[in-house]
Amino acid sequence: MEKHSAALDAAEAGGTKLITVTVRIRRFNPEEHPDPVWVDYQLEMDPKERVLDALNKIKWEQDGTLTYRRSCAHGICGSDAMRINGRNRLACKTLLKDVNPEKPITIEAIKGLTVLKDLIVDMDPFFQAYKDVMPFLITKGNEPTRERLQSAEDRERFDDTTKCILCAACTSSCPVFWNDGQYFGPAAIVNAHRFIFDSRDEGAEQRLEILNDREGVWRCRTTFNCSEACPRGIEVTKAIQEVKRALVTRRF
Amino acid sequence: MSTEISDALVVPSAQAHTGKGLGTGNPADAFVIEPARQRSKKTPRRTRTNFEMLAWLFMRLSGIVLVVLILGHLLIMLVLDGGVSKIGFAFVAGRWASPFWQVWDLTMLWLAMLHGANGMRQVINDYAEKDSTRLWLKGLMGTATVFTVLLGTLVIFTFDPNI
Numbered sequence: 001m002e003k004h005s006a007a008l009d010a011a012e013a014g015g016t017k018l019i020t021v022t023v024r025i026r027r028f029n030p031e032e033h034p035d036p037v038w039v040d041y042q043l044e045m046d047p048k049e050r051v052l053d054a055l056n057k058i059k060w061e062q063d064g065t066l067t068y069r070r071s072c073a074h075g076i077c078g079s080d081a082m083r084i085n086g087r088n089r090l091a092c093k094t095l096l097k098d099v100n101p102e103k104p105i106t107i108e109a110i111k112g113l114t115v116l117k118d119l120i121v122d123m124d125p126f127f128q129a130y131k132d133v134m135p136f137l138i139t140k141g142n143e144p145t146r147e148r149l150q151s152a153e154d155r156e157r158f159d160d161t162t163k164c165i166l167c168a169a170c171t172s173s174c175p176v177f178w179n180d181g182q183y184f185g186p187a188a189i190v191n192a193h194r195f196i197f198d199s200r201d202e203g204a205e206q207r208l209e210i211l212n213d214r215e216g217v218w219r220c221r222t223t224f225n226c227s228e229a230c231p232r233g234i235e236v237t238k239a240i241q242e243v244k245r246a247l248v249t250r251r252f
Numbered sequence: 253m254s255t256e257i258s259d260a261l262v263v264p265s266a267q268a269h270t271g272k273g274l275g276t277g278n279p280a281d282a283f284v285i286e287p288a289r290q291r292s293k294k295t296p297r298r299t300r301t302n303f304e305m306l307a308w309l310f311m312r313l314s315g316i317v318l319v320v321l322i323l324g325h326l327l328i329m330l331v332l333d334g335g336v337s338k339i340g341f342a343f344v345a346g347r348w349a350s351p352f353w354q355v356w357d358l359t360m361l362w363l364a365m366l367h368g369a370n371g372m373r374q375v376i377n378d379y380a381e382k383d384s385t386r387l388w389l390k391g392l393m394g395t396a397t398v399f400t401v402l403l404g405t406l407v408i409f410t411f412d413p414n415i
Contacts, residue, residue, distance in 0.1 A: 026260060030282035038262040062265060115285040125291040132291075179378045181290040209300070218304040219377075247305055 005102060018044045021101045023054050025066065026108035027118050036115070040104060047097035051084055051105065055091060068119035075231060078167030082119050083108045088169040088229040110172035112181060126168050129184045133192035133210060138203025154199040161194040161239050163232040170226035170236050182215045186226035186236045189217055193239040196246060208247055217243050288381040307370055314363045321360040345413035354408055361404045369397040 021043045028036040041058045052070055059066045071077040073092045080091040084107050085099050091107075099105050113121035139148075164187065171177050171185035192211055196204040211217045217240055226236035330336055347353040372393050380386040 024262065028283075028285060030284060034283040036260045036285065038260050039265050040262065041265045058265075112287050114287065114290070128291050128293060176378065179288060181287050210298075212302065212305055213299055214304055216304065218308045244308075248309065251302060251305065 016046050019047055019101060021045045021047075021054060021096060022104040023051075023058065024104040024106045025055075025058075025118070026106070027066070028109075028115050029065075030117055038106070045096055045101070047095070047101055049096055050092055051089075051094045051096060051099065051107065052080055052091040054096060054105075055107070067117045076165060078165035081110055081167040081169040081172070081231070083110055083172075088173045090167060090169070090231040093231050110168055112172045112174070112178045113168070121168075121172075123168060125181055126171055126185070126187065127166075129171075129188040130166065130191055133184065133188050133207055134203060135191045135195065137195070137198075137201055138206065139200070140202050148200045150199055157199070158194050158197040160234055161190045161197075163234050164190050164194070165232060166191075167231060169229040169231055170234075173225040173229035175223060175225065176219050176221055180215075180219075183219045184211065184215055184217075186220075186240060189220075189240050189243055190234060190236055193243055196243060204246075205250075208243070208250065211243055212247055217247065220244070307373075311367060311370055314367045318360070318363050318367060321356065321363070324356075325360060345411075348408065348411050349413065358405065358408050361408070362401060365397055365401045365404075369393060 023041045023043060024038050025041065026036050027039050041062055043054055043057055043062075045054055045057070052073055055066065055068055055070075059068075068082070068091075069079040070092065071079040073080075075090055075093040078090070081088060082091055083089075084091065084094055085105060088110055096105070107119065109115045109119045109121050113123065113126060115121055166187060168187060170190070171187045174183070174186055176183050177185045189211060192207045195201045196207050220237075220240045222237055222241070224237050226240075227234075227238070230236050329339065348357075373390060376386055376389045376393070380389055
């Protein structure tokens with residue numbers, strides 16, 4: 001990534017050495033003004049701290065009106081996806097030293113979803129797309145009397161897409177989604193992939209039918225923004241292409 | 253992804269940045285920043301056709317064929333045997349006397365027009381936000397495509413060198 005300065009190297013080698021960081025947050029107050037504004041905050045931070053720590057410090061010590069979502073703060077709940085230095089990341093998994101703290105660090109809400117306040121967006125359309133691909137086990141016939149067993153190879157087939165935490169970093173990095181929010185988006189397709197390629201599931205045909213439609217996988221333009229944005233390292237674009245391939249091979 | 257931040261004012265935190273007082277204080281009047289064409293519970297209208305898949309496949313397959321056709325066309329027209337200087341009425345008449353070149357040009361015309369029109373359809377789908385704008389742009393583009401394809405086909409089949 002960015003080149004480290006001598007001060008940063010020293011901070012990494014030794015104990016805590018605070019540096020002055022400028023955090024530039026795109027703030028939006030729905031009750032006061034229709035336009036967003038970038039606000040600069042000056043902080044004394046250890047470069048080994050996370051961007052979320054910087055946000056907390058601003059909220060707790062400088063401006064209590066700063067609004068953002070966070071829950072577990074350890075990269076599992078998927079609440080704090082935001083656009084940091086122009087790239088979607090989880091604030092709780094991004095260290096200040098990795099986003100060039102010598103320049104102002106820009107933080108804004110993820111794109112393509114309605115901004116409600118500061119860094120908070122309306123996630124309803126995102127979860128609606130998720131629900132629309134039926135992200136649950138679909139089976140036919142009687143319930144088995146024991147567990148639904150699966151070989152290690154069958155489990156491995158969709159292992160990558162089980163890692164999704166629904167943070168919306170991928171969907172809100174997709175240029176097709178920015179222009180047309182009715183596109184299912186990478187996250188919904190990843191979660192459809194998780195069931196389509198599950199040997200225990202029997203609803204693959206229904207899900208493929210849904211994703212074959214106008215706003216489905218065929219709108220993907222393979223820009224790889226989603227794969228780059230995913231904080232869990234899921235190969236999102238690959239998963240979308242696998243759904244495309246499944247559609248083509250099943251139809252012909 | 254770019255990092256430009258030119259779409260809004262930059263202010264230091266010491267300066268008042270929110271209280272511009274344009275709001276009414278009533279939560280129902282709150283401002284929002286909305287993206288284009290949001291998904292709602294009702295949005296996905298099922299069409300249950302393979303049209304999008306066929307369009308996607310057509311783009312790939314026609315693209316491969318067009319590379320051969322167009323590069324061959326350019327080579328013959330611009331490079332081989334004297335280049336552009338040889339092109340005239342007699343040259344075109346001579347080529348279209350052979351069914352092979354008729355089929356070549358006809359295939360190139362149809363594939364290129366449909367390939368381009370399908371690409372434009374994607375662009376319109378991406379950038380036109382209102383349904384009415386989409387309808388008009390696609391209608392205009394469809395008309396232009398059909399006109400060009402039919403006119404070109406007519407010329408290739410009814411071409412008379414003794415005109």
